[in-house]
Structures are given as C-alpha cells and as structure tokens.
Amino acid sequence: MKSLVELMAKALVDKPDEVVVSEIDGERTTVFELRVAQGDIGKVIGKQGNTARAMRTILSAAGTKLGKRFVLEILE
Numbered sequence: 001m002k003s004l005v006e007l008m009a010k011a012l013v014d015k016p017d018e019v020v021v022s023e024i025d026g027e028r029t030t031v032f033e034l035r036v037a038q039g040d041i042g043k044v045i046g047k048q049g050n051t052a053r054a055m056r057t058i059l060s061a062a063g064t065k066l067g068k069r070f071v072l073e074i075l076e
Helices: 002-012 038-045 047-066
Strands: 020-025 029-035 069-075
Touching: 002 020, 002 029, 002 038, 002 047, 038 047, 038 069, 047 069
Parallel strands: 029 069
Antiparallel strands: 020 029
C-alpha cells in the first residue's frame, strides 16, 4: 500500500524525487504520512481537495478488501 501511495503522488508532482511516504502501522489502522515539495502540495490536494479525497477513497477501498483501515495524511 505504501508503494501505491508513493506511485500516485509521484505521478502528480513536478519533483517526484522529493516524495516521501512514511508508514505508521497500528493494530487495525495504518497511517500513511505523505510529504512532497512545498510547491507541489497544491497538486496533491487538488481543487477543493478532490485529488486528496480520491487518493483516500482508493486507500479505503483497498483497506476494506484487506480488512484494515488506511489513513492518508498530507504533511507540509
């Protein structure tokens, strides 16, 4: 799942080498922290948060299939 988040983020940004995804694993929940270059934050979030919402929807659907909960946090 971490590689999926990384792949989606790298496809969106201008500086894919600055994309960093860290994974915090819990018992039933996994949190993915996404860091991108300062100028690319808007591209990852999208207009009115649509891009970020779509990424979270994909993670949620995959989590449902695996029986886990995935959370995406976009950090500055």
